[in-house]
Each structure stands twice: as structure tokens, then as C-alpha cells.
Amino acid sequence: MPSLITHSPILIIAIPLAAAFLTLPIGMASRKARNALVIVSLAFVVFLVFALARDISINGIHVYTLGATSPDLTIPKGFMVPVRIILEVDSMSVLMGIIWSIVALAAAIFSLSHIANETGQNRFYTLLLLMVAGGFGIMFTGDLFNLFVFLEITSISGAALIAFRTRFADAQEGGFKYIVVSAIASLMVLFAIGLLYAQYNLLNIGALAQVIQYTTLDKIALALLVIAFTIKAGMVPLHLWLPDAYSVAPASITGMLLITSHACMYAAFRVCFTLYGGMLNTPVVGWIIIIFGLLSMFVGVTMALIQKDVMRFMSYHAISQLGYMWVGVGVGLAVLGNAGLVDSYGKAAMSGGIFHILNDAMYMPLLFFIGGALFHCTGTRDFTQMGGLAHKLKWTTILFIIGSLCISGIPPFNGFSSKILIYESVYQFHPILTIAGIIVSILILASFIKVFHSAFMGAELSEYKAVKEVPRSMIIAMVILAAGIVFITLFPSLIVNWTIHPASDALINQGGYINAVTGAIP
């Protein structure tokens, strides 16, 4: 058991990767065995992530050096700097890992019936597991170049999955937009890595953070990295690809794509807080991120109000939810240079933003899954053509009510707990941010009432007489996420104290991250 935890960072990446390539031969022999392989490997990864999280809460940052005689030997004998690939998992990374493992498991279970009638299912699960491995890589790596590699693994498998249902023309278009945007963003990241490597001859984030000078080239690299991750996360004004790609992907994949957006946001936070950290004592970068966030909140929700396609509607809501997180964490970044302000409200704002990532990762995939379930039952994504579905889809209706109350921040649901944390703290930074957040919340509630009324309420329509409740695996997947929502709703302070505050501390504590790499000089 102790050695399992020691090696867990690489196992969490390697198990989905190995399972991805086993899926094809096993799937040719038996469909059931393949499904079991996918579910069991992802469930084991969930277990490992939780074990790792417990270990980190006790022993602090977990460092894993690949190829070294001992995993904590970050700097080999005779070298002054880390030359090996290092995985570095702190409270923030492991929180993202927990989110990703749960959503990936739910998405795999949802896929069992969602793509049951498609061809090429073995390849679907191969790509899904590759995407899982890539996502964990983004979250756990302590090395800039590996960040680029895992970003590309996630993008390539994500684009192939979006375009998976080749019979739909719009799915091909969405997949193409996604891969073009991802390729450009990834090359921007690579260019920025080149700029940093040229000056410091280092690729390790912790070691770079120790020597970084904040020269003009570093500023250009920072701008490139932040813009690239903003593109990949899908923030306004660089969001145009996001609804196109999200609305046409299979619903289970849309839920996972949302978490890759969160992962790119996490990468942006890692760059701003850990890599540049102490250098960013001006509020400029923080303000830029806050403005991106405000724009996303408003543009996302106003565009959602006019949509007729249920998946597209939810994609725009996903953009507006991303805005809340950027505003929360952006306020923390804007006051980073001032220790007094960080203690009085900066850290609370960051905790709010990070808590909102956790909550959004539970209810937004749930809503995407419900969109997929509606498509499964009715064969259309246009909710103006649906009606009276509450008579037939009892589980789906209840889950939709839970999800929509969460996203609009109605007390006591979990969306409310994180939004109130953001409102309280950003009010002290600038009151307009809180006012904007509340207005957007009201618009979200209004638009969800519209969808609920249009799709679920009313008399039974004659064309949907034959509709049955969705298959069991879809319900199980949605109930997993709903259970997460209920748990957070019941124990918000417990969650905040156990996972959220350590995560925001980990982002602020740049020295701890650096020491975990460079402190172990033999």
C-alpha cells in the first residue's frame, strides 16, 4: 500500500494509457469484457486519486521523478538543476484530479448506452481513455514541455471524439474547429516554452520559478501562455469554437471536454501563480483575467438566452460559469503582491473560484448528460419541439431540476455556496463584480425556467407517446454526479476546509512548490 501511494502519480496516468491500448484487442473478443475493463480501470483510478489526496493532505506536496532510482530524487547527483521529468502533485492538482476521475468514470458509464448503436465503439473507448490520461498529465506534471505534450494528447483525442459520429456533418465541423484552435493554442504554448528555455535552460516549473527574472521576453511568454490557455478554456472573446464543438460531441464527451477546459484554466493559474508568482506584484494581469471573466459571464448567458438547441444552450452556460471562476481567482491574482489584502479577501475570492470549479464540474456535466438523454429519447436537440417529457422521464426531470437549481445558485444547493463565497470577497475588491455576478445568476435562472417549461412541462405530446425512461447506465452516470452535488450541498464547510482552502493555499504558496523540487539536493 505505501509503495502504491508512492507510485500513484504515474499509475494514475499509466493505467488509463495501458487500458486504452488493451481496449482494442479485448473489444474484438468480447464487448462485455471491454466495458468491464474500461469501468474497472477508471474506478481504480478514482480510488488511487482519493488515496493520493489523503496522502497529500497528511504529508504535503507529492513529487515523483520519472526514471530516478528513488522517486523523490528530483536532482540527480552531479547536477545543479532537475533534468528528469518530474510529476508534482499538490492540493490544487489533486483537487482537479478528483474532479477529472469522477467525471471520466461517469462519462464512461454514460457512454455504455449513449453510443451503444454506433460503429467503432472499441476506438471510442481507446480515445476516451487516452483523453483521461492526457487530462491527468496536464494536472499532475511539474514540467512545462510535458504540459504541452499532454495538452496535445487531450486535444487530439478530444477532436477525434467530437467528430466520432461521422454521419453528422455538424460533428465534423465542430471537430475540425476544435483541432485547429487547439493546434494553434498548443503551438503558442510551445513558442512560450522556447522563450523561457532560451533564457534559463530549464523546463521544470519549480526550478524556473526560482530563477525567473521577469524580463521582456518573460512577459511575452506569460502573455502567450495566458492567451493560449484562455483560447483552450474557451473564454470570451476567444470562445467561438466552444459551442460548435461542445454541442455536436456525444454528450458524455461534452462533459469531459468541459473538464479539459477547467484543466487549461488550472494550467493558466499554475503559470500565473507558481511560475511567475512573486513577480506579478502589479494588478494588471489579475485585471485582464477578471475582464475576460466578466465578458464570459455576460456574453455566455446572453447568447444562451436565444438558443434553441439544448446542447448549444448549455455550452453557452458553461462559458458563463467559467467566467465566475476567472473572476474569483483573478481577484486573488490582482492582490497577490499585497499580503494584507490576500489575507483579508484575496484568499477567500480564490477559494470561491476554486470551489466553483468543483461545483461546476458536478452540475455542468450532469446538465450535458441530460441534454444527451433528451437527444437519445426524442432524436432532436431542439427543445422548442419537445414538450411534456416529465410524464415519461421521471428520473431525468428530477435530475434536471437539481442541476438547474445548482447552476442558478439557488440556496441551499452547492452552486449557491461557491457563488456566495465569490460575491462576499470580490465585493471588497470592486462592488461591480458582485453586482454583475448576481445579474448573470438571475439570467441563468430565467433561461433554465424557459427550457424546463418548454421541454418537460405541459401535456404529453403525441409524437413522444412511445418515449421510455432512458437506459439504466445513463441514469447511474447522472446519479453519480447528482450524489456529488448532494454531498457538497449537505457539507459545504467540510469540503471547503478539507479541499478548497488547501488548494488556494497551494496556489499562493509558491515557495512550497519550488522547495519540493529543489529542496531535495543530496
Added chain:
Amino acid sequence: MEHIPFNFPFLAAALLVGISLYIIIFKKNLIKLIMGVAMLASGVNLFLVALGYRAGGASPIYTNVLERPMVLPVPQALTLTSIVINVAVLALMLTIVIRIYRHTGSLDSEKSRKMKG
């Protein structure tokens, strides 16, 4: 190689990146767009390789240390990885474009567009 000015590879990389960004933003043909992405990748790769070049340096392939300065090996490793990744990206892009062409009968990004708003 001594007679080539030191900045020349960087200028070439900047030119490649500039041309490719122009192509990506303004060209309507999807194949041309893919060529733009490929050129952007080449520009970035050239930049990486040029970073590690030392004038008159030897290739970093010898076990015994030479008298002459050696070229930095790490950027070359990064470039190789990046080339491999970009091959995969380009192959996937071309695959999807074939699908788009079969569905819409057009490679013009304005005509093959289905989704708006």
C-alpha cells in the same frame, strides 16, 4: 555556417509564423488553412532548433566530450517530439476535412458551415 548572421534563423522563423498566421486568418479554403497550421508548426520548430545552435558547434551525438563546443541537445529533442505530435494533428485534420467534403461537397469554410450563432 559561420558566414550566416546569428539572427538569420530567428528572422526566418518569424517570417514563417507571420505568413502562417495570415493564411490561417484570411484564407477560406480548408486545405490552405491546414497548410497554414503546418507552416506555423515549422516556424515554431525552426525557432526551437535555432535556440540550441552554437556557431561551429558539433552534433550532440558523441559519448566522449569534444574540444569544440557542442550544439544543445534538449531543443532538438523537443523539436522531434513536436514534429511527431504535429504529424498526428495534421493527419487528423485532413481526415476530418475529407469527411466535411463528403458531407457538404465543398472545401470553402463559408459554404461548408452549418452552425451559426
